Structure formats: structure tokens, C-alpha cells
Amino acid sequence: MKKILLIIRYELSTIFSRKSYLRMVFMMPLISFLVYASAALVNRGIAPEGVSSFVSTSSTAAGAQGVLDQSGIIREIPTDMMDEVVLLDSQEKGQQMVSDGQLSAYYIIAPDYLESGDILFVQKDYNFLATQSEAGAVRDLLSWNLFTDKQAAARYLDPMEVDLQYTRPQTARDFGGSQNFWLPYSLMMLFYLLIIGSSSLMLNSITYEKQNRVIEILLTSYSPMEMLVGKTIALGLAGLFQTIVWTGTGYTLLTLAGRQFSLPESFSLPPVILLWGLVFFCLGYALYSSLMAGLGALVPNPKEGSQATLVVIFPLIIPLFFSNLVSTAPNAPIFVFFSLFPLTSPISMVSRMSAAAVPGWQIALSIFLLLIAIVYTIRSVARIFRAQALLAGKPFKVLDFVRAFRLNG
Template structure:
């Protein structure tokens, strides 16, 4: 036990004092905040500031569409109207779009009795979904208003009939409605899952790198003359895991201080409200530890079979694939947290820390499912550590060439 403690302490102090720890402690939150602010504001502001022209044969409809578009303050659109428009106008508009004087134009035609309307949006950029959605919304609205007016309904009633209903979301917790901000929950889940996957893999790889460094610096055999390989591996995992927890703690404290500040309050009023409960923090720590143990034991075993960091990099997809898989399912899981697929993937150990966390954040799963996923993880951590420590014990004394899979299997049989 004393040996494990000494090795863990050495590893912890070396990493905490190292430059990499200081750099990542500051840089990762900066990068995170930038990425999330950019994607948040980009999604909010996408398709804004566009200059378009509405060309229609019906001036009244064109004016309504224009009014609709201008009510959306976020869009900050500049809208010109040409109505009634002759076919010759079309060629002129196309030239303007081509010369980038216009972002695009909307060509609206209606039958004279107002029964049928067709709309075409031609733009320089394809795939501007935000603008297309805004236009479609505006045209729908305008056409309905136009038809209602045509049926002799008063202007005030038209306005009332077609006004939008804003959906207020609430979350049901313990049989009571709790006011919730669906947007904030999603972002909280997203950030925590991202942070979890990132730190689990980063520290898992860190263990692998540390094993490689000890191998290349030839310190192993010196150590093994007094310390058991299992103790060395255990000390390393504990020491680096403690570094990871320390870094997470620093971020959590910094975030708590920041969210209490006036600056945060002013930012949060913009609608980005993030809710995190105590249970979520505790589970975050547990999933971090189990996920870290799984990946770090795996990489420690693999690193022992390699001679250089470059060789170890070839195994990186083993960590990357489960994470891509989890992230590919992020919207599915957040919108269907209790579907069979979501439950299954949150039981699968390599994906469990991220996917279960997404489920926890969007809708708290039954406790037995959390317990089961933790149990499956714990068992697989045990198995991976058992396998890795055997490969590690032999691999660290092998120099010169990378072990093949059959060789590794043979090592497993050595007692």
C-alpha cells in the first residue's frame, strides 16, 4: 500500500506542477466557452442581416410578407418589394443576386381569386435553412391573413387569429410541475457530456503517455526491482485520476464563482440558463472515475506494448469511436431519453458515461437503470484492469518492437 501511495503522490505532484496542467486548466474552459458561445449565437443569428427582394403579382400579399419578415427582430432583414412584378423583373433580379447586390429574391405568384399561391426563393447560397424557414413561415402567415381578409374578417380579428402561441416548457419532477428551460437543460447536458468525454479520454490517454515515457526513459526496470508491476499501475492510475479530479474541481469552483458574478447574470438574461443539480454533480464525478478507469487501464495496457507515442496514437480510434457514436446520438437521446436504443447505449460501458449523462440531464432515468449501468461499468473496469495489468507486466520489459495481438494473447496466459 505504501508503494502505491508513494507512486501516486509522485505522479500527482509531477503532473500538477507540470506546464501541461496549467495550460489545459486555463485553455480548455476558454475554448469551451468560445465554442459554445459561437454555436449558441450562431444558431440564434443565423440567416440574419440578409437583403432580399420580394417580387409578387399581388402587392397586398407582398406587403404582408414583408411585414411578417420585419417583425422578427433577430433576423434584421432588409426587404424590398417589387409588386406587381413583370416577368422581365426576374432576369434583372437574377443579375443582382449574381452580382451579390442581393442575397436572394422571393418570387410569389397567386391566382387572381387567391385560391392558389406558389413561392420560389432563389439565392446565392444554398442550404440557408434559417432564412428558408423564416420565409416559409412568413409566406404561410401572409397567405392565411390574406385569405381571411378576403372572406371579410376584420383586420383586428385576423391579427388575433393568426398570432403565434409560444410554448412554455415545464419538467415534471416527483409528480409536480417545475418551471424549466428546455434550452438550458439541453445545453447543460451538452456541456457536461462534452466535458465528461473530453476529460475521460484526455486523462485516459495521459496514463498511456505516462507509461510510454517511463518505458522510453528506461525507468521501469529500476522500479520493478522493488515495486510490483500491479502496484506501479495502480499508483499511476490513482495519481493521474486525482489530477483529473483536481482539474474538474478547479473548473467547478471557477464556474460557481463566475455564475455568482454580475457578468454572468447579465449574460444569462439572454436566455442561456443552465441548471445543474447536486445529484448531477455527484454522478458526473462517479461517471468520470469509472470512465477514466476504463479508458486509462485500456491505454496503460496498450502503451506497454508500444515503444513510442506515435505507435500509441494508432490506438486512439479505440477511444474516439465510442465518443463519436455517443455524440452522433446526442439529439436522439435528448429527445427520446427512454427509448430502448437510448437505454441500451447508456448501458454500453465505453459510451455509458456520456450517454447516461445525457439521459440524466434531459429526464432522470429510473434509478435501477443508473445502478445497472454503473454496475456494468464497474465489472468491465475490473476486467479491463485485469487484462491490462497482465499485458503491462510483460510489455513494459519488452523493448524494440511493438507486440502483435497473438503475442499479447500469449502474455495473458503467463502467470
């Protein structure tokens, strides 16, 4: 145990002093924040009085909107829109209320609206994401007043009361739709990068020690199994740290951007998904780092190791080819399979969970299958991860790698 702790301490101190690792961990969040800050700066717009800060802008963006009706069409405001719309008697009043933050924006309906359809939208700042959704309030107000039959107006504004029913038991949440593509896809890519990046640390660590011949020295003090366990824990912690930084950054940015740009619900990232993400990251890392350890034992140097990586990561790439399905049909059989199959589930399940409600038994089954796969893989890799292989300098053969799994019984 003491020797495993020594390995963990050394690996952690080495990796956290390595510039390439720190760049990888912090560069992406930094770039993301820069992109966000740039977008926010663009969003400051050209309002005469300017904007004091992101927060003041975002607080007004979600507020009520004013309507200055010069056409005489607006005679009443529906009761359920009373909090959203304020009727104005002059443009000066609208300007004043926007400046004071009482209104996020206001509309001026032109006198000849029925003929021209002209409406002037006046807002404090340019908001490239929120403008379209904000126009919904005045559209509803106009529709309501243009219809003489209020029941018809209500039906026009809300034409369908759809009840969703599944032939098999499902939980309620199911967004679907192409507008929800980005979150599941981003999560899939994020966890793909995290799992591959972290498990590659294992491959690099082993091949580096083989190349430098340190491994022979280490083997006089450690057993191969102690090395495997120590490295798995240490590099897993490094990977977990990266995961927390990346997902934490993603969550923070989404929260900030949600306020800044009045993003719809589909852009939100529920914390529970992040927690599941950590669980599936840990399991995915355990599986793929074990595979990488086996690979590292068989390849003679880092260069051949990089070339042989595809053998291991290929299964994890397959769900990426079907990533469009995760938003349009997250419960399609193929994606259910991907989220249950251990070699693909670490990135597919979290992605699917962000797009649709996944039955609890499927999550449990996915975790169970992953655990079985991890145990099987570690046992198989232990067959390869022996001193003889670690000290040999033979060229890599895929068959040697596959044979270890085939013979495991």
C-alpha cells in the same frame, strides 16, 4: 502500500509541475471567462449613463417593465401581471424609473399601433440574449386588452394545458426540444474530453518510462501491479482535479451568465448533475485508464501509443455521433443503451440526465455494469501489464491487446 504512496507522490509532483498539464487544466476555464467577460462587455450597450457592474445590470434585467401607452388600447392590467408591468404616464417617468433601477426597460406603444404595430422598446443596456424573452410581457398585455372576451383572451395566451403521460413509469422532468441541445451536448463533450484527457495521462506516463528505460529500474523496486495501482490513483486525482476545475468553471459561468443575460431554465446546470458527473467521471476514468495502461504496456514508445489510442477511445466516440438525440429524444432506446453500456455510459448518462429525468434503476444499473466492466478490465490488463511486456520493444498489434480480454476467464 508505502511504495504505492511513493509512486502517487512522485506522479502528482511531476504532473503538477508539468506546464502542459497546467495549461490544459486552466487554459479552458481562462478562455471561457474571457469569452464571458467579452460578452458581458458587449452587453454593456450604449445607455447614456453606462453600467456600473455586471451585478447591477443583471439585477435590473429581471425587474418589472414599464408601458407608456399612447394608443389608448391598454385599459387594464391582468392581476397576474401586476408585478411584471407598470403603466407609465410619461416618457420622462419611464426614463427616471429605468435609471433608478425600478424598471428593467419600458415600451412606448405608438398612437397608430393598430395600423402600424410600432412599439419602441427602451432599455438601459443592449442585451443580445434577453431582449426577445422580455418582449413577452407587453405582448401578453396587448393581447389581453385587444380581446373583448376575456376568457378567449386567457385561452389565446395559454392555449394548452398539456398533461404529459408515459406508457412506462417515468419521473416528471423532461425538457425535450432543440433549445435544450446545448447543455446535454456540452456535458457530453466535456466528460469525453475529461475522461480521454485523464486516461491518456496513464498512457503517456507508461510509454514515457518505457522510452526512457526507467521502467527497468522501477521494476527492481516495484511490482507491475504496484505501478498500475499507484499510477491509476495519482493520475486519477490529477484528472479529478481537472474535472472539478472545469465543471466548477462551467457552473460558475452559467450562474453568472444566467443573471447577466436572463437565461432560461434550460441553461441552468443543477448541482446534482455535477455530482453525478463526478461519479461517472471516476468510473469512466477507472475503466479507460486501465485500458490505456494495457495499451501502454504493449506499445514501445509514446508515438506508437498515440497512434494506437483510437483502438481504446473508439467506443467513447460513438455516442457523439448521436448527440443530437440526447436533447430531442433522450429516452430513445439507443440512448438508453448508450447510457447503460459501460464503454459509452461515462459520457452518455450524465448528458442524458441533463436532458431528461432518468429512472433511478437505470442509473444504478449503469453504475453496476461499469463496476463489473472495471473489474474485468483490470483483471484483463493485469495479464498484459507484466515485466516482459513492459520491457519489450515490439511493435503494437491490436490482436495482442484484444487477446488479453478474450482469454480472461
